[in-house]
Every structure is written in structure tokens, then in C-alpha cells.
Amino acid sequence: MSPVDWVVLLGSLFFIVVYGTFRNRHHKDLDSYLLASRGASWRTIAVSIMATQASAITFLSTPGLAYVDGMRFVQFYLGLPVAMVVLSITAVPVYARLKVYTAYEYLEKRFDLKTRTLATFLFLVPRALSTGVSIYATSIVLSVLLGWNIYVTNTVIGGLVIVYTASGGARAVNWTQSHQFAICILGMAAAFVVIVHRLPADVSFLEATQVAGKLGRLKAIDFAFDPKDRYNFWSGLVGGFFLQLSYFGTDQSQVGRYLGGRSTTESRLGLLFNGLVKIPMQFGILFLGVMVYVFYQFNAPPVLFNPVEVAKARSGPQAAAFRQIEERHAAAFEARRTATRDVIDALRAKDDVRLEGARTTLVGKERDLKAVRTDAVKVAKASTDTNYIFLTFVLRYLPAGLVGLIVAVVFAASMSSNSAALNALASTTVVDVYGRLIRKGKADAHYVRVSKLATVFWGLLAIAFAQFSNRLGTLIEVVNILGSLFYGTILGVFLLAFYFKRVGGTATFVGAIAGEIAVVLCWAFSPLAFLWYNVVGCGLTIAVALLYGAVRGPRTGSGPASVVYASALHPARRDGPSRS
Secondary structure (H helix, E strand, C coil): CCHHHHHHHHHHHHHHHHHHHHCCCCCCCHHHHHHHHHCECHHHHHHHHHHHHCCHHHHHHHHHHHHHHCCHHHHHHCCHHHHHHHHHHCHHHHHHHHCCCCCCHHHHHHCCHHHHHHHHHHHHHHHHHHHHHHHHHHHHHHHHHHCCCHHHHHHHHHHHHHHHHHHHHHHHHHHHHHHHHHHHHHHHHHHHHHHHHCCCCCCCHHHHHHHHHHCCCCCCCCCCCCCCCCCCHHHHHHHHHHHHHHHHHHCHHHHHHHHCECCHHHHHHHHHHHHHHHHHHHHHHHHHHHHHHHHHHHCCCCCCCCHHHHHHHHHCCCHHHHHHHHHHHHHHHHHHHHHHHHHHHHHHHCCHHHHHHHHHHHHHHHHHHHHHHHHHHHHHCCCCCHHHHHHHHHHHHCCCCHHHHHHHHHHHHHHHHHHHHHHHHHHHHHHHHHHHHHCCCCCHHHHHHHHHHHHHHHHHHHHHHHCCHHHCCCHHHHHHHHHHHHHHHHHHHHHHHHHCCCCCHHHHHHHHHHHHHHHHHHHHHCCCCCHHHHHHHHHHHHHHHHHHHHHHCCCCCCCCCCCCCCCCCCHHHCCCCCCC
């Protein structure tokens, strides 16, 4: 990177960390530290929700996924708008009325302590692991820029997030996310403009998109029902609906964003705005990846996109074999570029017969180039480099200043989502574990201190998991698979709480255990696409709980779902009866 890029990058990082650390470092009570005093507007909530979900993985891995697989991933979000409407009607007013710090507090009043504890555990595990993956995504950037060891880089990035999240709490998360998200959108838009500008002078934007279409990269919707296919209309609409309903309705990293709303209306508007904007935003990021793919139809891509592994291969024991592969790759690219030009000529001539022949040839040349890359991966013993595709393009082709901005985008997105995740992990740990099972009824100052320590603990655990993330594959898929292993079961528990008043805690607990076992078995032994895990976990949790309740008789000792509930942290402030 040029000196201008470093100024832009370091300036952005300095602003984010310092602003997040000192803007709201003084917290007198737990409400202020965990929920920003419940004073967020719908705009702040909306941006915070989107920024929490749009991590560094979104801006690094999603364009790479579109490069290799086209627009199909957008179907993942088809169930999102419906989920936002359902949550606005059901979950938001319940949480607002109960004045809870976390979603899991509600489960103890509705069911019992063991059900609350189980749901807490099912949240903490995947969220901590996903945070580790997100830290690794950011470390990729710094390791490529500076040549640092990836393990050292994971520690540096994770440490930065820990410092300003522990210092600033939820208000730091909310305030910094609005600025971070603006940088993200600006940077991605600038990258798109540069791609279009750097296409060959005689190739129009329309012709470039037509080439992508002829190669199948623009096919966004697939109506064929195949439970083994990860992304189609049905998996996105049904499986995606269940996943999004669980993620936004039960995952504290998102629930905490709208629990901090100044009113139910503000929280609802924040969710609904996310439902309207998220799909177009994700479509734009995927389309950016497709345009990078088109760009490399005319400009030679590297044989591998991970520059660190390329450098190792060129100097390692297989250096001669790798050089031969690079020569084969250059020849295969030239053949593909010629075939691409033939497709464009056929489009201009409006000759359908010639176009189909040219397209068939291009598909064959694309297959040949992919085969060479496969050989390169074997010789270099490299891991998947999908996560490096967009970063490599940025570093090679964007002008000075803009490179620094794009890299800042990745760091901003990482800090945004990771800080929200650590804040959620800390609040859940303090409210649902420490404050409920270990030390009840202490002063707010005590719980704020413990929350900061919990933030450090979960941050260190996430850093530890980040050290293994280079073995996991395409990161945007990894985090969603991790979530799908748990989200369906948690959703089943909450749906039982909201809608099945005669089901008790023991039946729900047994149902959740059965649902989670079924999901793990599906993941381990079946070809079922991961989005359907959410349907399996939720459906089986509810079915087993209802069956158990029918066999064992109606529940006893649980309050109605609508009862007003307050935290065990402050028993003197409860509106309801004692829970001791």
C-alpha cells in the first residue's frame, strides 16, 4: 500500500478505537453499559442491526463466494423480511414489556432455570465461535499487507476489539457502528465504480454483465426444490426464515440492539428497516463479486489468490512444479480471454447460433482454467483462497487512498460486528449465568466490572478459535453453518414459550435436547443443506415437547407468557413475585 493508503487506514482505525473507548467510557449502571440506557432511536437500531450482521466476513468472503458461485447466495436472505415482520409483532412487545437485559431471562419466568440455562449455553457457544471466525477474517487483511504471522495478527485484531468494547459497552458499539457502516458502504460503492472504469475500453458495462449471465453468474433465484442444494428459493424462504427468526429474535447479539430502543415503536422500525434494506445491500455486495469475476475475464488472475501461499509455493520444494502450473495457467487464461471476446462479438452480431457455440467454448475454457487452479492448490498444499479474492483485487488494482479506504472497510466491519458480539456474550454471561447462578443482588457497579471481565474472557476465547479458522473454508458459509447448528433448537424453545402456554419447562428442555441431537446427526451423517437444520431443530424441539407434555400431563408452576418480569440482578425492583 502507498503512504496515502496507510494514512487513511491508520486514521480510520485510530478514530474507531479511540472514539469507541472514550466516547462513553463512564457507566454508572448496568442499564447504561449493556443497553445504552435504552435510549436508541430507530435509525441507530437499524444501522446497529445491519452492521452487527455485516462483519468483515461479509465484505471479504461474500464477493469471493459470488466470484466462484454467482448470485445464488442472495436466496439465503429471502425469509428475512417475513421474519422481521413476525418479530415486530411478537417478540419486540414481549421483551419491551418485561424490561429484560437478555432474551433468556424471559425463559426462566415462562419455564424454569434449567431451560433458561440451556438456551444460554446454546447461544454462547456458536456466538463465541463465530466471533473467532470474524476475527480471523480481518487478520487475513493485515497478514497479507504486512506479511505477519496469522496467529500474531489474530491476537492483535482481537485485542483491539476487546479494549474498546470492554471500555465503552453497548453505547460505544452503537455510536461507532453508525460511522463504521457508513465507511463500509462508501468503500464498496467506490470499489464498484473502479471495476466498471477498469473494464476494457471497448467493452461496455452491459456487455460485461451479459458475459456474466452467459456463464451463469447472474442466476439469483432457483425454484428447483433440492434439500441437498444449499441455496435455492425454498431453502432461502423456509430455512432462511427459521434461521433469521432465530438470529434476530433469540441471539443476544441482535436482540441486544433493539432491547436498547427508547420505545417499542423505535425497536420495530429498526427491525423493519433492516428487512427492507438487507436484501438489496447483500445483492449489491454479491454483484460486486460478480463484477470482479468479469474483470478477471479480461485481466489475468493469479493462479492462487492467497499471496502468502503463492510465495511459499514459489520458494518451496515444489517450486519447479508450481512454475509449470503458472505457465499452464497463463496459457489457459489467454484461451479463456479469447473465448470471452468471441462471446461479446456474437452478442454484438445478434447471432444466436454463433452465440451458443461461443458460450459453450467459453464454458469449456473456464473449466480448463479451474482444473489448473485445482492442480495449483494440490501442489502448494493450500487451503481455500475464496476469502482472498476481493482483497487481492483491491490491493492490485485500486488507486492510492481507495485501497486504504477498502481495507478500513474490512476493519470497520470487523470491529462493528465483533464488538456487538462480545457485548452480547458479556451481557448474557453476567445476567444469565453470573448474576443468576453465582452472585445475586449485587450493586450495579459490581456487575459492570464483571461485564468488562466477561468481555475480556470471551474475546480471548474468540482469539483462540480464530487460530484454527484457516482450516474451515469459505468464511461466509462457515459462520452460517455454525449458527444453523444451534439456531433451530433455540427458536423452538422460544416458540414454545410464546405460543404453547400448556407446555412446561421439563417438556421444553427434553424437546430442545432431542432437537439439538437431531441437528448434529443431520450435520454429521446426511447431505441435507445447512439451512434446513434450522427447520429440523425447531420442528423436532416443538414436536418432542408437545409429545412429552401430552404423555406426562400439563405443566405446573410456570407463569403465563405475558407476566411482567424483571431481572434477578435487582430483586428489590421486580414488579412480579419473588423468584427465590
